[in-house]
Amino acid sequence: MSDVIADDAVPQGSDEPVDEGPFWTRRTSALWVRYTSSSPIVIAALALFLGLVFGAIIIAATTPAVLDAWRSIFHHWSGLPVAIKITFDNVGAAYRAIFTGSVVDPQGFWHSLTTGKGWPNTLTPISETFTYATPLVIVSIGVGIAFQTGLFNIGANGQAVIGGIAGAAIGSMLHMPTILHLPLTLLGGIAGGMLCGAVPGLLKAYTGAHEVIVTLMFNYVTYAFLLYAVLSTPFQQPGQSNDIGRTMDPSAILAPLFGVKSGLRVSYGVFVAVAVVAFAWWLLNRSSMGFDFRVTGANPAAARASGINGRRVIVVVFLISGGLAGLAGLVQVASTTHYVDGGFLIGNAGIGFTAITVALLGRNRPMGIVWAALLFAALGVGGRNMQASTGIPLDLATVIQSAIVLFVATPVLVKEIFRLRAAPTTSVQLATKGWGS
Amino acid sequence: MQLELRGITKRFGSFTANDRISLKVEPGQIHSLLGENGAGKSTLMNVLFGLLRPDEGEIFIDGVVTPINDSGEAVRRGIGMVHQHFMLVPVFTVAENVVLGFEPKKSFDRIDYRAAAADIRRLSQEFRLDVDPDAVIENLPVGLQQRVEILKALSHDAELLILDEPTAVLTPQEIDALMEIMRSLAAAGKSILFITHKLKEVKAIADVITVIRHGQVVGTAEPSASESELASLMVGRDVQLTVKKSAYDPGDEVLEVRDLVVLDDRGLVAVNGVSLDVRAGEVLALAGVQGNGQTEFVEALVGMRPVVSGTITLQGRDITNLSPRDALDAGLGHIPEDRQRDGLVLSMSVADNLVLNTPRRAPFARRGTRNLAAVKENAERLVREFDIRTTSIEAPASSLSGGNQQKVIVARELSRNIEFLVASQPTRGLDVGSIEYVHRQIIEHRNRGNGSLIVSSELDEVLALGDRIAVMFEGRISGVVDPTTSREDIGLLMAGHTTEVAGV
Numbered sequence: 057m058s059d060v061i062a063d064d065a066v067p068q069g070s071d072e073p074v075d076e077g078p079f080w081t082r083r084t085s086a087l088w089v090r091y092t093s094s095s096p097i098v099i100a101a102l103a104l105f106l107g108l109v110f111g112a113i114i115i116a117a118t119t120p121a122v123l124d125a126w127r128s129i130f131h132h133w134s135g136l137p138v139a140i141k142i143t144f145d146n147v148g149a150a151y152r153a154i155f156t157g158s159v160v161d162p163q164g165f166w167h168s169l170t171t172g173k174g175w176p177n178t179l180t181p182i183s184e185t186f187t188y189a190t191p192l193v194i195v196s197i198g199v200g201i202a203f204q205t206g207l208f209n210i211g212a213n214g215q216a217v218i219g220g221i222a223g224a225a226i227g228s229m230l231h232m233p234t235i236l237h238l239p240l241t242l243l244g245g246i247a248g249g250m251l252c253g254a255v256p257g258l259l260k261a262y263t264g265a266h267e268v269i270v271t272l273m274f275n276y277v278t279y280a281f282l283l284y285a286v287l288s289t290p291f292q293q294p295g296q297s298n299d300i301g302r303t304m305d306p307s308a309i310l311a312p313l314f315g316v317k318s319g320l321r322v323s324y325g326v327f328v329a330v331a332v333v334a335f336a337w338w339l340l341n342r343s344s345m346g347f348d349f350r351v352t353g354a355n356p357a358a359a360r361a362s363g364i365n366g367r368r369v370i371v372v373v374f375l376i377s378g379g380l381a382g383l384a385g386l387v388q389v390a391s392t393t394h395y396v397d398g399g400f401l402i403g404n405a406g407i408g409f410t411a412i413t414v415a416l417l418g419r420n421r422p423m424g425i426v427w428a429a430l431l432f433a434a435l436g437v438g439g440r441n442m443q444a445s446t447g448i449p450l451d452l453a454t455v456i457q458s459a460i461v462l463f464v465a466t467p468v469l470v471k472e473i474f475r476l477r478a479a480p481t482t483s484v485q486l487a488t489k490g491w492g493s
Numbered sequence: 494m495q496l497e498l499r500g501i502t503k504r505f506g507s508f509t510a511n512d513r514i515s516l517k518v519e520p521g522q523i524h525s526l527l528g529e530n531g532a533g534k535s536t537l538m539n540v541l542f543g544l545l546r547p548d549e550g551e552i553f554i555d556g557v558v559t560p561i562n563d564s565g566e567a568v569r570r571g572i573g574m575v576h577q578h579f580m581l582v583p584v585f586t587v588a589e590n591v592v593l594g595f596e597p598k599k600s601f602d603r604i605d606y607r608a609a610a611a612d613i614r615r616l617s618q619e620f621r622l623d624v625d626p627d628a629v630i631e632n633l634p635v636g637l638q639q640r641v642e643i644l645k646a647l648s649h650d651a652e653l654l655i656l657d658e659p660t661a662v663l664t665p666q667e668i669d670a671l672m673e674i675m676r677s678l679a680a681a682g683k684s685i686l687f688i689t690h691k692l693k694e695v696k697a698i699a700d701v702i703t704v705i706r707h708g709q710v711v712g713t714a715e716p717s718a719s720e721s722e723l724a725s726l727m728v729g730r731d732v733q734l735t736v737k738k739s740a741y742d743p744g745d746e747v748l749e750v751r752d753l754v755v756l757d758d759r760g761l762v763a764v765n766g767v768s769l770d771v772r773a774g775e776v777l778a779l780a781g782v783q784g785n786g787q788t789e790f791v792e793a794l795v796g797m798r799p800v801v802s803g804t805i806t807l808q809g810r811d812i813t814n815l816s817p818r819d820a821l822d823a824g825l826g827h828i829p830e831d832r833q834r835d836g837l838v839l840s841m842s843v844a845d846n847l848v849l850n851t852p853r854r855a856p857f858a859r860r861g862t863r864n865l866a867a868v869k870e871n872a873e874r875l876v877r878e879f880d881i882r883t884t885s886i887e888a889p890a891s892s893l894s895g896g897n898q899q900k901v902i903v904a905r906e907l908s909r910n911i912e913f914l915v916a917s918q919p920t921r922g923l924d925v926g927s928i929e930y931v932h933r934q935i936i937e938h939r940n941r942g943n944g945s946l947i948v949s950s951e952l953d954e955v956l957a958l959g960d961r962i963a964v965m966f967e968g969r970i971s972g973v974v975d976p977t978t979s980r981e982d983i984g985l986l987m988a989g990h991t992t993e994v995a996g997v
Contacts (some may be wrong), residue, residue, distance in 0.1 A: 338862070342862050342863050342865070343861050343862055343863065344852045344853045344858045344861055344862070344863055345861060347845070347852045347863060348852070350838075350841070351838050351841070351849065354838045354839075354840045354841060355834070355837070355838045355839070355840075357831075357834045357835050358834065358835055358836060358837060358838050358849065359838075360797060360817060360835075361795070361797060361817060361827065361829055361835040361836065361850075362817070362821075362849045362850035363816070363817040363818030363819075363820075363821045363822075363850050364818070365816070365818065
């Protein structure tokens with residue numbers, strides 16, 4: 057692989073596009089430099105590729121049929137082509153299952169396109185991916201905003217739990233028309249998350265308590281509260297002794313985009329996520345408040361000297377981050393089960409934890425997070441299909457996710473593997489660092 | 494040891510950091526390598542010390558071609574390096590630091606501290622490098638820490654010492670002491686390669702001066718050459734070493750400080766009852782050896798450190814214990830001592846850094862939304878007016894040279910209609926060209942009738958800028974004098990003598 061993008065295609069040490077020759081060679085060399093340089097997007101794409109390669113190796117090494125085929129070449133080398141074929145067949149089948157299970161099955165798509173029938177079935181995979189991605193985008197953006205401010209919100213999961221409970225309570229225990237009920241429910245989710253995020257924010261701002269410890273520990277408090285809530289009146293589902301909360305009114309839920317009859321779960325929550333992305337983009341790139349956040353994150357000392365009130369920034373960021381996590385929890389409830397139960401977001405499968413890696417993969421930028429969340433949702437949803445159709449466990453999807461994040465987190469490694477040159481913009485930066493006295 | 498570099502070339506990508514550099518250091522000679530920041534001095538030293546491999550050229554030691562592939566080899570060949578940033582373990586003693594990596598051993602793998610200490614005493618005596626082998630590094634002043642670095646090099650039998658900007662962190666007295674040490678080392682036959690951009694020091698100590706600019710040797714000079722000759726050789730154009738000031742015509746008092754008491758980070762009294770006045774159209778220079786409370790004093794002025802007692806009044810308004818935001822809004826401009834820590838966000842663009850403390854002020858924002866067009870326009874104007882050299886206003890501040898980073902801060906502070914400028918070590922680490930520029934800006938600010946307080950530990954700067962000079966020692970003002978006062982008398986005040994004793 058490295059040979060394809062090897063340095064010798066471009067003269068050594070030339071970071072600039074070649075200015076001579078006909079325009080098409082200039083264009084290609086500029087493009088060449090662009091796509092062989094270590095821009096974050098290139099790194100992310102290559103990390104995805106490496107993650108898939110890594111996953112392929114795991115699949116090959118854990119599938120008995122593949123292992124048997126390779127074992128046979130010890131008896132006679134003529135088995136080699138067969139072994140290679142079996143390897144590719146198995147890996148191909150697994151990845152095909154992930155793709156068809158999370159995006160679309162090409163055959164079904166063709167069938168629907170030509171006959172006009174079976175659209176719900178054809179669209180189910182992509183609908184599921186979006187259903188999972190929607191709350192994940194929202195919570196990851198909350199985590200990403202905190203990261204950009206230099207704050208680690210490890211408690212997004214607990215904030216999502218509280219947001220889900222608060223929203224579900226408003227959605228199930230109050231009764232009013234949709235036009236009031238749905239906004240109030242959404243606000244309830246945000247408020248629940250904010251309340252939960254305010255605690256570590258205030259503790260950090262006024263006592264210096266480390267937010268990682270506080271937010272992490274607060275997750276357990278919220279789980280305990282969840283169990284209490286779903287097992288006690290008035291929140292417990294009436295007539296139930298199980299750990300199930302009340303079901304939300306139809307006026308409070310996020311209805312399926314294509315109607316209940318379509319069977320597609322993707323809901324109006326998608327628009328909530330779009331609104332959150334737009335808000336986050338404005339906040340981080342255009343607002344004065346977001347400017348304060350970024351300055352604080354990049355250099356707290358300079359932030360202080362520039363008159364930024366560090367305490368206020370910490371509290372506000374935790375309110376925003378917690379509020380978005382709460383909203384995400386509510387969106388998850390209001391667009392899928394419509395009630396919370398004792399297993400809601402429990403454990404490491406919770407979106408609040410996945411959000412940390414999604415934010416990292418998306419480099420804490422709203423659009424980056426959207427792509428990362430879609431990728432993670434697709435791997436999760438597709439992984440289930442892979443497990444069902446090939447018997448390769450769902451955990452492999454997690455392995456691939458983790459490997460991708462690992463490669464993203466170690467850009468040096470990716471740069472080495474693909475022998476990338478420094479990105480054109482940063483080469484200037486490097487050129488002035490560390491030379492001279 | 495005789496060292497000769499022939500045609501050393503080192504490239505980084507398309508950039509040539511060292512371009513066919515040749516120079517020769519004779520035994521017992523103090524050879525100065527003079528150049529601006531970024532001229533390629535450190536690269537050359539890293540090549541010589543085996544930390545970088547040259548692309549072309551050869552190194553001769555005593556007339557023999559000697560490739561140096563790593564720093565261990567450099568040490569074995571008798572080359573010792575004293576880095577600008579010391580490579581010492583703060584919690585270890587002097588003896589432990591000196592023997593680190595080459596510990597003399599007794600039985601059972603125990604380190605022979607007695608032998609180590611004896612070794613240090615012998616070297617100390619031989620070269621008049623007084624330092625207690627049992628002292629812990631973190632308790633020593635910077636000047637002594639540097640001696641330990643030198644001792645460390647000598648203990649490895651260095652015949653050639655590379656001193657990389659050794660005076661940057663020293664007080665005037667420590668600089669004098671260092672020069673003494675350098676002379677005695679040279680007298681003992683050691684060769685010294687002295688890297689600096691300070692003209693006075695070069696003239697005071699060097700036997701031979703090699704000037705480099707843009708990675709090339711642009712000339713050699715005798716120490717008898719005038720400072721302005723050296724400066725123009727170094728910068729490549731004529732440099733104004735003295736600042737033109739208009740006549741001193743002070744107006745009303747703008748800043749009034751009364752009995753100010755401020756604590757340092759450890760809760761000890763750092764500023765102990767300081768009272769000062771600054772008038773309009775006046776620069777009050779606050780001189781003093783680093784660490785006598787100047788840092789805390791300035792931080793208290795700009796709202797970054799609480800005032801325990803006393804008052805600060807700016808144009809009749811009490812600004813004691815305001816938040817940094819309110820202090821900025823009250824009309825204080827601040828050029829912080831540590832520009833990369835307090836003055837800039839290195840990862841953010843030049844344009845953003847130019848509005849770092851006014852992001853909400855019109856026209857840069859309206860109802861919470863930033864007006865990026867106005868930010869851009871502001872940046873383009875300031876980059877032009879203040880001659881900030883950057884590839885683009887969107888380039889990160891980290892891509893700028895130190896001088897241009899400082900220009901960004903100066904431009905930001907002086908462009909926002911301040912009443913009073915507080916500048917801490919405004920030219921520390923800057924090259925001659927940038928110093929000239931920053932000084933001119935400060936004086937222009939004064940000439941427009943504004944008050945300024947300039948804190949500096951460089952006597953030259955204090956004398957060049959100050960209309961009056963206040964000297965700070967151990968948290969108190971030991972005297973306020975005219976800029977016509979002799980350097981020796983100011984030096985005495987800096988050492989804690991009061992005005993009467995100093996005779997001014």
